[in-house]
Amino acid sequence: MALTQTAQSTITPISSNEAKRARLLIVDDDSHQVRFYLNGLSKIYHCSFSGKAENALQLARQFPQPDLIILDVVMPEVNGFELCSMLKEDQLTAHIPVIFVSGQDDMDSKVKGFSLGCVDYIPKPVFIPEMEARISTHIKLKQQTQLLESLAYVDPLTEVSNRRKYNETIQREWARSIRYAQPLAMLIIDIDHFKQFNDFYGHGVGDDCLIKVASELKGVVHRPGDLFARIGGEEFVILLADCGIDGAEKKAQEVINVMGFLNIANQGAPRHDRVTVSIGVAVALPKAGDEALNLFQAADEALYEAKHRGRNQFKSSRFYNGKQA
Numbered sequence: 001m002a003l004t005q006t007a008q009s010t011i012t013p014i015s016s017n018e019a020k021r022a023r024l025l026i027v028d029d030d031s032h033q034v035r036f037y038l039n040g041l042s043k044i045y046h047c048s049f050s051g052k053a054e055n056a057l058q059l060a061r062q063f064p065q066p067d068l069i070i071l072d073v074v075m076p077e078v079n080g081f082e083l084c085s086m087l088k089e090d091q092l093t094a095h096i097p098v099i100f101v102s103g104q105d106d107m108d109s110k111v112k113g114f115s116l117g118c119v120d121y122i123p124k125p126v127f128i129p130e131m132e133a134r135i136s137t138h139i140k141l142k143q144q145t146q147l148l149e150s151l152a153y154v155d156p157l158t159e160v161s162n163r164r165k166y167n168e169t170i171q172r173e174w175a176r177s178i179r180y181a182q183p184l185a186m187l188i189i190d191i192d193h194f195k196q197f198n199d200f201y202g203h204g205v206g207d208d209c210l211i212k213v214a215s216e217l218k219g220v221v222h223r224p225g226d227l228f229a230r231i232g233g234e235e236f237v238i239l240l241a242d243c244g245i246d247g248a249e250k251k252a253q254e255v256i257n258v259m260g261f262l263n264i265a266n267q268g269a270p271r272h273d274r275v276t277v278s279i280g281v282a283v284a285l286p287k288a289g290d291e292a293l294n295l296f297q298a299a300d301e302a303l304y305e306a307k308h309r310g311r312n313q314f315k316s317s318r319f320y321n322g323k324q325a
Contacts, residue, residue: 021045021046022045022046022067022068022135022139023045023046023047023048023064023065023066023067024041024045024046024047024066024067024068024069024070024135025048025049025050025056025059025060025068025069025070025096026038026047026048026049026050026069026070027049027050027051027056027069027070027072027075027080027083028049028070028072028075028101029051029052029072029075029076030072031051033072034049034051036126037049037070040128040132041128041131041132044132045135048066051075052075052077052078053075053078053082053083056069056083057083057086057087057090057093060087060092060093060096061090061093061224063223063224065092065093065096065224067096067097067139067142068096068097068098068099068135068138068139068142069096069097069098069099070099070101070135071083071084071098071099071100071101071118072100072101072102073100073101073102073103073104073109073113074102074103074104080100080102081112081113081116084098084116084117084118085116088117091172091176091225092224092225095142097118097119097120097138097139097142098117098118098119099118099119099120099121099122099134099135100113100120100122101122101123101124101126102121102122102123102124103123103124104123105123105124119138119141120138122134152164153165153168155214155229155230157207157210157211157230158210158211158214158215158230159211159214160214160218160228160229160230160236161227161228161229161230162230162231163229163230163231163232165227166227166229166231166237166239169227169229169239170186170239170292170295170296171292173225173227173239173241174284174286174290174292174295176241177241177242177284177285177286178286178287178288178290181285182241182242182285183242183243183244183283183284183285184239184241184242184243184283184284184285184286184295185239185240185243185247185248185251185281185282185283185284186237186238186240186248186281186282186283186284186295186296186298186299187237187238187240187248187251187252187255187279187280187281187299187314188235188236188237188279188280188296188299188300188302188303189217189235189236189237189238189255189277189278189279190234190235190278190279190303190307191209191210191213191234191235191275191276192269192272192275192276192277192311192312193266193268193269193270193271193272193311194206194209194233194234196266196269196270197209197266197268197269197275200266200267200268201268209264209275210230210234212262212264213236213262213264213275213277214230214236216258216259216261216262217236217238217255217258219258220238220251220254220255220258221238223240225241225242226238226239226240226241227239238251238255245281245283245316248281248282248283248316249281249314249316252279252281252314252316253314255277255279255314256276256277256279256312256313256314259275259277260274262275271310271311272311272312276311276312277312278303278306278307278311278312278313278314279302279303279306279314280299280300280301280302280303280304280305280306280314280315280316280317281299281302281314281315281316281317282295282296282298282299282302282316282317283316283317284298298317299317302314302316302317303315
């Protein structure tokens with residue numbers, strides 16, 4: 001029995017207590033099975049559901065994303081194996097653990113499920129206490145993995161993403177831009193006259209300044225697929241997936257405005273008496289064979305131009321497509 005379109009698109013408001021609970025996405029076209037899951041799991045987890053693969057992909061990509069996906073194998077149009085493959089090929093959803101639930105209990109089906117990247121395979125009929133135990137285990141493992149990853153990819157001073165995270169993200173997003181023919185924008189942000197700031201106030205105050213700036217600028221990056229990272233002493237980068245030059249320049253102006261609101265004194269600066277930033281903006285629509293380094297170089301050249309023209313501003317490298325315009 002297929003779920004109705006109304007049921008699939010319904011969003012139930014959740015309380016602050018519910019928001020702290022782990023989130024499950026249940027993908028099954030059988031409304032009776034979905035009700036069974038909800039009755040058994042909704043007291044412990046925040047549950048959403050979908051009866052179609054396309055809708056499930058959208059829900060999996062939305063923030064906040066599900067902590068775990070319960071996926072039926074046998075579904076119309078796109079089956080569970082095909083949907084799992086789509087989820088694992090998408091970097092935004094690849095990290096979400098998938099548990100298959102199916103009446104197909106043969107060895108070939110189980111092997112196929114695990115080969116596609118599922119973390120568990122539960123044959124029907126399903127027993128809620130067993131499912132709760134399995135879900136709890138896999139969510140804990142995911143949280144432990146995320147903690148270990150954060151230690152490797154987070155800058156210890158500012159607690160934002162570090163250069164290693166940037167290096168991995170730019171290669172992934174570059175490949176995605178080529179695959180989907182989507183633009184990729186980069187902003188390189190440099191704190192103006194930071195050496196003079198350190199000389200005037202001392203390195204301890206300088207570290208405090210970096211922490212404040214990083215904390216505020218991280219707040220201008222909202223979408224899950226975008227990145228804000230510290231890539232040098234006083235240098236930061238923002239990557240904006242599927243973003244053209246207008247959107248990139250709007251984000252750069254937002255950064256300039258945030259720095260104005262911060263209003264941090266910099267009496268050591270020769271021109272401005274407040275901490276400001278210069279920003280280089282570049283956008284690429286890459287093709288196969290193009291190098292991601294070219295986008296960085298274009299943004300870096302734009303940054304140099306912003307500094308040359310007096311700092312506390314952004315400059316753009318016009319739309320990049322295989323070579324700088």
